[in-house]
Amino acid sequence: MAEGVRAGAATDVGRVRASNEDSLLVGTALFAVADGMGGHAAGEVASAMAVDHLRALDGRDDLRPEDVRAALAEADHAIRAAGRAHPGQAGMGATATGLGLVRVAGSPHWVVFNVGDSRVYRYADDVLTLLTVDHSEAAEMVATGALTAEEARYSRYRNVITRALGVRVPSEPDQWVFPPVPGERFLLCSDGLTGELADDEIAAVLRAVADPAAAAGELVRRAVLAGGRDNVTAVVVDYGHGGTSSADTAPRTTP
Amino acid sequence: MTGYVPGGAVAVVADRTWLLLGVAPGSDVVRRCWELVRGGAGLDDVLSVIVHEGFRAVGSFALARHVAEERRVVLRGAAVVGLVGADGVPLELRADGVATWVDTGLPDDVVELWLAAGEARGAELPLERGVVVAGRVVARLAVVGGGVPDQDQPDADETGWSERVDETVVRHSGSPDDTRHVFAAGAPKVRAVACPARHLNPEHAIACRVCGQALPPQEAFVVPRPPLGVLRLSTGELITLDRNVVLGRDPRVTDRGADAPHGIRLANQGNDISRNHVEVRLDGWDVLVVDLGSKNGTTVIAPGWSPQELAKLIPAILTPGSRVVLGDGAFFTYEVTG
Known part of the structure; x- marks a missing residue:
């Protein structure tokens, strides 16, 4: 893993779905969650394709933001092409x-x-901040004031997504670039x-x-206990917490 | 093409937006809704006006809008909305027994849409745009959503109209043009016109800001603001202007949440760059540059001009091609891209 980075992940099918359509990537310097x-x-095929295209970038020491954008565009095309080639996969994303x-x-x-x-949160100085904006109808309605955030949790627009890879909606990623700060922790879910x-x-x-x-394991366990109505995936990434650069040998101390 | 049948409610029509309001024609609500609809506002804005006025003033209403960024129907009270899909199947929506209102999406292949409230008497008359006393409004949308379906995607799995609560589904997209532009998270809405190459431009622009073509006469539309170009760093990287950008020795931006600026760390030999040195700010269609109170100042070199030192904390317009110098060897250039 890259200097100063530690990460771990967990995923669970949940209590309702028959299969887990989430995929995840814990690379050396690239981390992702894809929900098929x-x-x-x-759905499993599509989310695995999304993650595979990102995995191909991992480990490059000169990675640029536009490389990530390009990999997502390639994944979008590849998922569309697979959907056309295999009738059973038509419409996947x-x-x-x-x-x-x-x-x-x-x-x-x-x-x-x-x-x-799917979302990225940042946790630092005991503050949890959502870094991404959901591409969903519910989120758009919250942005315009038509729904409150609480109403959005139960809205029928909650699961209507407005951007995705592989399907007939825009696939452009939002990107946000900023310098790392030692002691910060990210949650992808x-x-x-x-x-x-x-x-x-x-x-x-x-x-x-x-x-x-x-x-990550504890978050997934709690989400499944709380209902597990969908597949649940979490990736936790720590930066500059001291200690070793490893995925699984962390000292058990509070950051 | 829109028509109306005279009646006891008030119809407000413009730009693929149709309102039928159960109010007195002289009501202030009518005037404000007309201002909004004429200006390209969405149904949320119209709803806020109605809610603000109270349901005693506007008992029944039907609102419909069918544009790329909003395909939606809202209705309340005795109002009824009917629609006919591409398959010719008619469907009626009512708000009987609903305390607030019914709010639902419209499929993008609607062929005909009608709104009714109260009595309607007499022959149907044409109405492209304006405010009339009506009991019924009929919109025929023969050419819908920019025409041909995307061949990439079979439609078999797309549910569009149905109740869609548990499965994640994708929203029916508008015209294929939707994918032409990169929209940032939470990008503010701007009024825009498009050049023949579909680049978006400010409403009153004469020539395209990207390709320089003359802009044909057209009605402005409201879109999320597209990226306004890129910053080309002295080290070669491009930073997309899809949000504000703070550049400095060690900018901190993440505390501000998802709408915060990009933070770009620049270091140089002279070590004379401040922690938060300069910000490139997007304001409507304008790109501004602000020295954030840096210790050693910021210099802007606009094409054909001599270098100008920025006054601290005062935003200045950044013209395309300008070079912004933070310190020895550390600079960036603002470029307009499509």
Whole structure:
């Protein structure tokens, strides 16, 4: 894993769905969650394709934000092409949301990217901040004041997404570039997690569980306990927390 | 093409937006709704006006809009909305027994749409745009959503109209043009016109800001603001102007949430760059540059001009091609792209 970065992940099919259509990437400097859609296992195929295109970028030491944008565009085309070639996969698509270390002006920066309604949060100085804007009708209605955030949680527009890879909606990712700050922690998750857990509970777990893999596991466990109405996936990425650069040998201390 | 049948309610029609309001024609609500609709506002804005006035003033209403960024029907009270899909199947929407209102999406392949409230008497008359006393409004949308379906996507799985609560579905997209532009998260809405190459431009522009073509006469429309160009850093990278950008030795931006600026860390030999040195700010269609109170100042070199030192904390218009110098060897150039 890249210097100063530790990460861990967990995923669960949940209590209602027959299969897990989420895919995730824990690379050396690139991390992502993809939530697939489309029947007959096609959603799994689409989300795996999204993640595979990002994985191909991981490990490059000169990664740029536009490389991430290009990989997502390629994934979009590949998923569309597969949908055309295989009738069983027609109409499949995926969200793609994540975080990567890129080089800008000679120094490392994070790029946060998002297509769809999976999310990236940042947890630092005991404050949880949502870094992405959901591409969903509910989020658009909240933005215009037609719904409150609380109403949006129960709105019938909640699951109508306005951008995704592979389907007939725009696929352009939002991107946000900023410098890393030692001690920060990121959570990448599918909507199966945020649909079950409120921000307070997410923050409490990120505060209490120091090891990234254990924190991801605890978040997923709680979301499944709370209902597990969808597949649940979490990736936790720590930056500059001291200690070793490893995915699974973290000291159990609060950051 | 829109028509109306005279009646007891008030119809407000403009730009693929149709309102039928159960109010007195002289009501202030009518005037304000007309101002909004004429200006390209969405149904949320219209709803706020009605809600503000109270349901005693506007008992029944039907609102419909069918443009790329909003395909939606809202109705309340005794108002009825009917629609006919591309398959010829008619469907009626009512708000019987609903305390607030019914609010739902419209499929993009609607062929005909009608709104009714109260009595309607007499022959149907044409109405492209304006305010009339009516009991019924009929919109025929023969050419819908920019025409041909996207061949990329079979429509079999798309549910469009149905109740869609548990499965994630994708929204029926508008015209194929939707994918032409990159829209930033939470980008503010701007009024725009398009050049023949579909580049978006400010409403009153004479020539395209990207390709320089003359802009044909047209009605402005409201869109999320497109990226206004890029910053080309002295190290070669491009930063997309889809949100504000703060550049400096170590800018901190993440505390401000998803609408915060990009933060770009610049270092140089002389080490004379401040932590938060300069910000490129997007204001409507304008690109501004602001020195954030840096220790050693910021210099702007506009094409054909001698270098100008920025006054601290005072935004200045940044013209395309301008170079902004933060310190020895650390600079960026603003370029307009499509």
